[in-house]
Amino acid sequence: MISFNGLVAICLAYVVLLFAVAFTADRLARLGRGRWLRSPLVYTLSLSIYATAWTFYGAVGSAVRSGLEFVAIYLGPSIVMFGWWWLLRKLVRIGRSQRITSVADLISSRFGKSNLLAVLVTLLSVVAATPYIALQLQSVTVSFEVFGASTTAGAGAEARASNSPTAFWVALGLALFTVIFGTRNLDANERHHGVVMAIALEAVVKLFALMTVGIFVVWGLSGGVPETLARIEASELGQWQIDGGRWAGLIFLSGAAFLCLPRMFQVLVVEAADEDHLRTASWAFPAYLLAMSVFVMPIAVVGLDLLPEGSNPDLFVLTLPLSQGAEGVAVLSFLGGFSSATSMVIVAAIALSTMVSNHIVMPLWLRLTGGRASISGDVRNVVLTARRVSIVSIVLLGYVYYSVSGGGAALAAIGIISFVGVVQVLPSMIGGIFWRGATRTGAIAGLVTGSVIWLYTFFLPSIGLPIFSETLMAEGPAGLSWLRPQALFGIGGIDPMLHALLWSLSLNSLAFFGGSVLSFPSPVERLQGAQFVNIFQHSGGPRSWASGVAQTEDLLIMAQRILGPQEAIALFAREARAQGGRGDLPEPRPDFLETLERELAGSVGAATAHAMIGQIVGGTSVSVQDLMAVADESAQLMEYSARLETQSAELSRTARQLREANDKLTRLSVQKDSFLSQISHELRTPMASIRAFSEILRDSGGLSEAEQSKFASIIHDEAIRLTRLLDDILDLSVMENGRVHLNLREGRLSEVLDRAVASAAAGEGKGAMEIRRNRATEDHAITTDLDRLAQVFINLISNAQKYCEAARPRLTIRVQDLGESLAIDFIDNGHGIPREARDVIFEKFSRISDQKAGGAGLGLAICRQVLERLGGTIAYMPGEGGAAFRVMLPRGAALAAAE
């Protein structure tokens, strides 16, 4: 007889085998090899977690108690798999393109990323799954105890079970296994290759175990197929009458639960490698279930015949071989049950922990930390820790439930209660993916309604809380008989499961529908609704996940566009070296993807980077939330670039101003240089004469008196010329600097002209020029600086004297009254000023070069400055024959820039 310890050793060895398989699968997947790991067969086998210990052990028990009823539990999923293939395909497509991680995520995504909904679904799922996990713990514990009891030949195995430490150790072991394989790394798509592979192996083990027991029973104990059929005919089980309502209810319930169970959703949608695998699974999975159920009836009938009265039919699969001394078959059977239980607990714990950490722990943590460190590696660790803690908590919760409830209830009954709980998600799920009008309010209303009814009518009564006393069950709370938990609204007398299912789901659906019709969806909800309902229009054809290399190439192409070719190639090469691989392309491992995402985030923002990498690596399409985050970032970038543009415009304006200022300074500097050079020339010329003649006077002996006198006069004249030049320069400089003081007086224009003519005639002794005036026109009263005005006139007259080359030079001075101002014209009878020179004559030192220079070329410049001060103008008048200048003088006191 195998010892208890021996059994433990076998279990441990089995677990080690599972570890090895899971580890190898993970490794192969990471290396990009082992695509066969993601075959339709593996997918189908992983779906077999539907068949838990409940079905492995409980099906026989169910058959003993209720005949063929257990078949309903298999029929539901088979119908869904085979008949509702299109529905599953839609779910898988949505799950893929929206990167759905769980049932809660699906519901919350569909209804505008509502976290409230996610929390609701998560809580419902955890509550519903807890008894189910307890059930698995119980089955493993009990099966251990069966072996222990058989060695001590005791019958009270089950009674001891709930107090045994075995359950605790089993729970702990399962939690550990799940933590190790479920949270080794964070996959963006929540896929776990290793775990799926281990589960597929377990699926094979449990089918093989059940078949072996069946074959042993049919051919070993019963003596062959005909004999077994005869036994069934003879047994009272053959007389079982079908209860139409319950039968249909069970089929519906199991089918719905198949879609809604968190663990089923995990393997069906989240872990799905390829949409096309559904095609195979649609017939292979029903075939698997059929194979699982073929021998249930024979085992039940033979067990009833051979085992003593009162034996627990739930354990026939184990006790029948044991009682016949077929220890090998019994151990295999035990492993089959163990596999069923462990695979369910592992996947359920992974699925639930994903929900708990994503929708409860992370939002809380982010709120507590105020959203700091949202991109840093911090989050990763927090998520992993949250997952791990969640897994342990969920499994321990199952253990607590198991300890508290005493583990006495029939296995199948607990399973049904869980099923009714999880199917409350069904209206929101189906409605959400087929009806665009479904809204968040409707989903919340439906879920809350359904969950409350389920808790009240089914779940809470089942765990035997004190408030659900017999009185309450019989008379309703506070005597309200229409609120009796198992006869709501006075409709009693039907099966409690059917009662709970009908009321919870119908009211759930009603609330969902009503809430949706009466409320309006938010924009995000509308978008998500359209995405979900029209998923096949939105997401092209089904795609397989590309191999690692292809992904890396796509990533490289993308990275080159963003980072620039050289940098991207360098980054990839660096990462490839860091990974120790050959070639320039690294494997798309998480750490590499993280690095890449960080690099890209620097250029395009975190949300965009994440969406881009997810798009390529996950084969997912970009979700609305991603798009919105991208839009937010783009808006920020645009705002930023607008700011930069403004700054750059300001800078270029400033630069232009600086350039202009610099040009002006350069021009001024050139002007100053040329001014100095001109001054130098104008000063040196008279000085040269002065020096030359003074040297002559000093050094030359024997000069005649006439010579001496002549030379002295030259020196004298040149000295005066110098003085006048310096006066002019100072004058001009003062006026240009605006520091001139005007001495405004009233006077008569004719008198000023008289003075000027007299002065000019006296100055150079060139009285040859005839000056014509019309005194009658000159008699105007003016208020201005009379001396300055005279200076201008003198300048103009002496210019005419110097430059008029006519044989009989003549200057006409003409005065016109133009109303606002007086025009005084000076017109000589010379050749005039060449057209090209007219623009420059008012500039300093501008002399018309071919002529004999008398002055320094400052005269007209001074005239212009003076008139500017006096509020008038001076301009050259073309078309008058000779040189002609017009002075415009404002009348009265209209002296614009006087001071």
Add this chain to the structure above:
Amino acid sequence: MSKRLLLIEDEPNIIEAISFILSRDGWQVTSHVSGRDAVDRIRREAPDVVILDVMLPGKSGYDVLQEIRNDDALSGLPVLMLTARGQDKDRELALRAGADRFMTKPFSNTEVLEAVRAMVPAA
């Protein structure tokens, strides 16, 4: 036979001064006031030495000098340049244009005399 000197200068007082100094030293001095036909005058008179002002009406002294140096018959003619602009770049321009001597105004009579003597050694 005394040497002949042509003075090309537009300032009458300077013409007078230089003519006086050089005449007393035995030079035969003639003068010309414009840059435009200065070279023609040189060809006509064929002086032994030329004193050339830079700032001339019609054509600058540099251009006149250039023309002198480009003319095979005149290329060896000694030229003393006079300018009222005393900057280094003026001196450079003058020497590059081919002036034998360069002097800024105001000049010393003695220096002018010595420079002219040095350029044309008495026969």
